[in-house]
Amino acid sequence: MEDISIISMLLTAVFVLGCLYLVIIPFFKDETFLDHTRKSHTNGATKEALLTTLNEIEFEYKMEKLSESDYRQLKKQYESQVAKLMRDEETSTEKAIDRDLLAEVEREIEASIQQKSKKGGGK
Missing domain, CATH: 1.20.5 (Single alpha-helices involved in coiled-coils or other helix-helix interfaces)
Structure with a gap:
C-alpha cells in the first residue's frame, strides 16, 4: 500500500x-512574431473603433445630444486619427509592394544576364 x-x-x-x-x-x-501580429490586428481594430466612434458622434449629433461645436471638434479629432492610420497603412503597403517589385526586377535582370551568357558562350 x-x-x-x-x-x-x-x-x-x-x-x-x-x-x-x-x-x-x-x-x-521571445514574442517578436506575436508582437508583429498583434500590431497589425491592433491597427485594424483601432481603425474600426475610430470609424464606429465617428458614426456614433454623427448619430448623437442628429439626435441633438451634441452641440454643433462639440460635434465639429470631435469629428475633426477622430477624422485626423483615422487619416493618420490610413496613411500609415498605405506607407507600409507601398514599402511591401516596392520590395516585391524590386525582387521581381532583379530576377528578370538575372534571367536576362543568364540568357545572354548562354548565347554568348555558344559562339
Missing part, C-alpha cells in the same frame, strides 16, 4: 511540475 502512495505522489508531483512549466514558459519566450 505504501508503494502505491509513493508512486501516486511522484506522478502527482510530475503532473504539477508539468502544468507549472506550461503555464510559466510563455512568459520567457
Whole structure:
C-alpha cells in the first residue's frame, strides 16, 4: 500500500511540475512574431473603433445630444486619427509592394544576364 502512495505522489508531483512549466514558459519566450501580429490586428481594430466612434458622434449629433461645436471638434479629432492610420497603412503597403517589385526586377535582370551568357558562350 505504501508503494502505491509513493508512486501516486511522484506522478502527482510530475503532473504539477508539468502544468507549472506550461503555464510559466510563455512568459520567457521571445514574442517578436506575436508582437508583429498583434500590431497589425491592433491597427485594424483601432481603425474600426475610430470609424464606429465617428458614426456614433454623427448619430448623437442628429439626435441633438451634441452641440454643433462639440460635434465639429470631435469629428475633426477622430477624422485626423483615422487619416493618420490610413496613411500609415498605405506607407507600409507601398514599402511591401516596392520590395516585391524590386525582387521581381532583379530576377528578370538575372534571367536576362543568364540568357545572354548562354548565347554568348555558344559562339
